[in-house]
Amino acid sequence: MQVTMTVNGEQVTRDVEGRLLLVHFLRDHLALTGTHWGCDTSNCGACAVWLDGEPVKACTVLAAMAGGHEVRTVEGLEQFGELDSIQRGFMHCHGLQCGFCTPGMLMTARALLDRNPSPSEPEIREAISGQICRCTGYASIVRSVQWAAAEEAGTRTSADVGSPP
Amino acid sequence: MSFSKLARETTHSFSKLARETTQRFVDNDLTPMGHGRMLRKEDPRFIRGKGRFIDDLQLPGMLHLAILRAPIAHGRIVSVDVSAAEAHPKVKLVVTGAMLAERGLAWMPTLSNDMQAVLATDKVRFQGQEVAFVVAEDRYAARDALELIDVEYEQLPAVVNVRAALDPSSPVIRDDLEGKTDNHCFDWETGDKAATDAVFARADVVVRQDMVYPRVHPAPLETCGAVADYDAVDGTLTLWSTTQAPHAHRTLYAVVAGLPEHNIRVISPDIGGGFGNKVPIYPGYICAIVGSLLTGKPVKWTEDRAENLTSTAFARDYIMHGEIAATRDGKILAIRTNVLADHGAFNGVAAPTKYPAGFFGVFTGSYDIQAAYCTMTAVFTNKAPGGVAYSCSFRITEAVYLVERLVDCLADELKMDPVELRLKNLLRPEQFPYTTKTGWVYDSGNYEPTLREALRIADYAALRREQEDKRARGELMGIGVSFFTEAVGAGPRKDMDILGLGMADGAELRVHPTGTAVLRVSCQTQGQGHETTFAQIVAEEIGIPPADIKVVHGDTDQTPFGLGTYGSRSTAVSGAAAALVARKVRDKARLIASAMLEVSVADLQWDKGYFHVAGDPAKSVTIQDVAMRAHGAGDLPEGIEGGLEAQICYNPENLTNPHGAYICVVDVDPGTAVVTVRRFIAVDDCGVRINPMIIEGQVHGGLTDGVGMALMEILAFDEGGNCLGGSLMDYLIPTALEVPDWETGFTVTPSPHHPIGAKGVGESATVGSPPAVVNAVLDALKPYGLRHVDMPLTPSRLWEAMNGNPQPPI
Ligand code: FES
Ligand code: FES
Numbered sequence: 001m002q003v004t005m006t007v008n009g010e011q012v013t014r015d016v017e018g019r020l021l022l023v024h025f026l027r028d029h030l031a032l033t034g035t036h037w038g039c040d041t042s043n044c045g046a047c048a049v050w051l052d053g054e055p056v057k058a059c060t061v062l063a064a065m066a067g068g069h070e071v072r073t074v075e076g077l078e079q080f081g082e083l084d085s086i087q088r089g090f091m092h093c094h095g096l097q098c099g100f101c102t103p104g105m106l107m108t109a110r111a112l113l114d115r116n117p118s119p120s121e122p123e124i125r126e127a128i129s130g131q132i133c134r135c136t137g138y139a140s141i142v143r144s145v146q147w148a149a150a151e152e153a154g155t156r157t158s159a160d161v162g163s164p165p
Numbered sequence: 166m167s168f169s170k171l172a173r174e175t176t177h178s179f180s181k182l183a184r185e186t187t188q189r190f191v192d193n194d195l196t197p198m199g200h201g202r203m204l205r206k207e208d209p210r211f212i213r214g215k216g217r218f219i220d221d222l223q224l225p226g227m228l229h230l231a232i233l234r235a236p237i238a239h240g241r242i243v244s245v246d247v248s249a250a251e252a253h254p255k256v257k258l259v260v261t262g263a264m265l266a267e268r269g270l271a272w273m274p275t276l277s278n279d280m281q282a283v284l285a286t287d288k289v290r291f292q293g294q295e296v297a298f299v300v301a302e303d304r305y306a307a308r309d310a311l312e313l314i315d316v317e318y319e320q321l322p323a324v325v326n327v328r329a330a331l332d333p334s335s336p337v338i339r340d341d342l343e344g345k346t347d348n349h350c351f352d353w354e355t356g357d358k359a360a361t362d363a364v365f366a367r368a369d370v371v372v373r374q375d376m377v378y379p380r381v382h383p384a385p386l387e388t389c390g391a392v393a394d395y396d397a398v399d400g401t402l403t404l405w406s407t408t409q410a411p412h413a414h415r416t417l418y419a420v421v422a423g424l425p426e427h428n429i430r431v432i433s434p435d436i437g438g439g440f441g442n443k444v445p446i447y448p449g450y451i452c453a454i455v456g457s458l459l460t461g462k463p464v465k466w467t468e469d470r471a472e473n474l475t476s477t478a479f480a481r482d483y484i485m486h487g488e489i490a491a492t493r494d495g496k497i498l499a500i501r502t503n504v505l506a507d508h509g510a511f512n513g514v515a516a517p518t519k520y521p522a523g524f525f526g527v528f529t530g531s532y533d534i535q536a537a538y539c540t541m542t543a544v545f546t547n548k549a550p551g552g553v554a555y556s557c558s559f560r561i562t563e564a565v566y567l568v569e570r571l572v573d574c575l576a577d578e579l580k581m582d583p584v585e586l587r588l589k590n591l592l593r594p595e596q597f598p599y600t601t602k603t604g605w606v607y608d609s610g611n612y613e614p615t616l617r618e619a620l621r622i623a624d625y626a627a628l629r630r631e632q633e634d635k636r637a638r639g640e641l642m643g644i645g646v647s648f649f650t651e652a653v654g655a656g657p658r659k660d661m662d663i664l665g666l667g668m669a670d671g672a673e674l675r676v677h678p679t680g681t682a683v684l685r686v687s688c689q690t691q692g693q694g695h696e697t698t699f700a701q702i703v704a705e706e707i708g709i710p711p712a713d714i715k716v717v718h719g720d721t722d723q724t725p726f727g728l729g730t731y732g733s734r735s736t737a738v739s740g741a742a743a744a745l746v747a748r749k750v751r752d753k754a755r756l757i758a759s760a761m762l763e764v765s766v767a768d769l770q771w772d773k774g775y776f777h778v779a780g781d782p783a784k785s786v787t788i789q790d791v792a793m794r795a796h797g798a799g800d801l802p803e804g805i806e807g808g809l810e811a812q813i814c815y816n817p818e819n820l821t822n823p824h825g826a827y828i829c830v831v832d833v834d835p836g837t838a839v840v841t842v843r844r845f846i847a848v849d850d851c852g853v854r855i856n857p858m859i860i861e862g863q864v865h866g867g868l869t870d871g872v873g874m875a876l877m878e879i880l881a882f883d884e885g886g887n888c889l890g891g892s893l894m895d896y897l898i899p900t901a902l903e904v905p906d907w908e909t910g911f912t913v914t915p916s917p918h919h920p921i922g923a924k925g926v927g928e929s930a931t932v933g934s935p936p937a938v939v940n941a942v943l944d945a946l947k948p949y950g951l952r953h954v955d956m957p958l959t960p961s962r963l964w965e966a967m968n969g970n971p972q973p974p975i
Contacts, residue, residue, distance in 0.1 A: 097438075
């Protein structure tokens, strides 16, 4: 079947099988390999993308279901060569190690900040609780999101909210 | 203007431009040279979704491979019918064990010199074992075709329990081994039995405790996979694979597949976490290679999560009986233990050859004792093979858990505070280097300040007061302490090898004419940040800024030989190699500098980045000047070759011994038995620290693993050998809601033999944290009179224990 959707602002049309998952559509058909896959059961969140502005797990959505909708992936975070503050927050606060969960974490965190510009620590933890990170122990991800929130509020005072040197 | 000057100026402005550009992208406002908190060089690609993981690879004409796995744990293969699968229009190839056997490829060696089936020929020996594979045009078609393969099994009784496995009446799992009539895998012992028994016989107090370290799984977020690309024209095989040890794998492929080693290139690109899971060679890698050999096309294999959890390497699975002897006033005298080790269907332990039980011999922990003894029996069962070090140095996690639980049991018996008991028995600084009663040499340590720092951060006394108040109100709060000594950085090669390959690491450093450099290391990163840390090590030694040093790793064609990244050995071994190769380059640079400045070498002073004439700092040359001179026109001093590069192979003198003191604070809900980890204080001593940000991150990750193992992670099996942890719905991993904000601290006891005094740290927290959590929970449950409950402390298991009915986990 033919499906047409907007991905990171660009309209794409492809012939796909009806059963094709959105995560595989993005990765195998559009070569947008930033969206990862990590489980069979919709538990890990490595595949999180936006569908019409809301984070979804792309392993739980058929490509066909995304037809006519807008998808945004990690590749769409950087705008005009400028990193999103959430991306910079993750770098500054060591919010990633192997980087495999990172795209999903970034998309969820960006969505959180869009609806809640100054989330509390429990709110951040709640927002990313559908996602697994096996490397960071989450504390630095929480700090990364706080860094971005402070950056966007213009209240960031130091480059680093993580550990001092 | 001379060519070299012109070249230098233009490249300098190029590299300035390049640096400004990267800086803009990197947004890196903290780039200290050498040791220090520096943002990671690898992050810019990951935060853009531009990492290059195995499954991201798309090669022209690439086909997809899927593996058919055994649905039962034990059964004889009666027949395999692949005709329907072969008839599938998108299928290119179907391969069974029998077909591999014709080519002599049905079996492969494990890392412990056992043999493991690539595809089963005679029997299946664990649920999830590889039986056949399909290569098809796309990943969905390959999976469809698996459904079309018809395998008939004659089911055999599954051997699941280790004790039952040793019963003479038990079915023999490994009838492939000639003359094998039982399920015994190996026996092992360490320490002095007679001396230990003598100490026990005259001790005031002996405490005994059975405890189980359940089977768990490293479960990196990226599952295992490979892309094999065999070029029939020039006979070369390129294998991208999720491997923590690309060089060792290459040698094994050469041996197994009979391909010349120089024609094999193993590339480990970005890896989504390893934690020991990606140390072994899996049948899937061999299948991908065979698939590419037979189709002439690149072949990709990506396992799904169920395959990862049920068939790739597990960790732990030790049933331990521990005994600790002490005086009445709390001086620990001796430790004795007996272990039953479940190795699954094939012995796949990943540990140095001479150490079938890994480094479990360090079970004497951090204490000054008189004697120790351990016996172990390892057993085959109908479970997946493995026995890897899940974020630890070869079974040290099990050893530390045993001793730290025993010490708490002893404290309970003596009615002593567990901190006081530990303080009384910790090794003292003047005892280092210390040889343990089981023969391990701890290179250095200064334990008491580390424990005191943890107590200070935690405000231990206040916590105990709070606990007393809460107990009076019927609330369950617990404080758990653990102290550990890790032993990381295998080699030395005289004692340590994997299948005959010595555990030493190569490194090569090339300084280019314009003064930028490339470091090539044999280890490989799965998230540890080597591209940053190793650049910092070299920067410190040679004065070239980290931004100007590229670290190349994970490609056997591009890097010198070495044994890879696991057991926290990267900084301890490859990091030492990086420092020493930089010093070798600096030594050569010094000779050239002396000629440039026309003074003798003895009159030169090195001042991170430049040489100057002693007493005349104005007369100086930078390392970049020397680099250009080394490659440029004009004469070099007599006997000096052009170029500025060096290569070494570093053989560590000893293991390095990081240590740490951990304190965990939990609340247990008396109504639901739910454990909340409220605080966790981790003070780590990993010697000289290179990048504190990265170290802290490694500690955080390990603590999360530890909480996971203590509270939720277990690979359990039912009586039929069905794995009950085959998905992330069943195999529970902590999310952000189950772990607290970590509180970390540090002390520094440099390693005396490591060139920069560093020690490994990547896995310390995984090793040290599980006993702290369990000790905390049992401390909370003091009112219930419980001395021990086996992990994982899930609400239901804890509830049963609180109600007088504790259940073993396996
Ligand atoms: S791949 Fe795990 S939740 Fe989508
Ligand atoms: S950074 Fe590795 S899984 Fe999160």
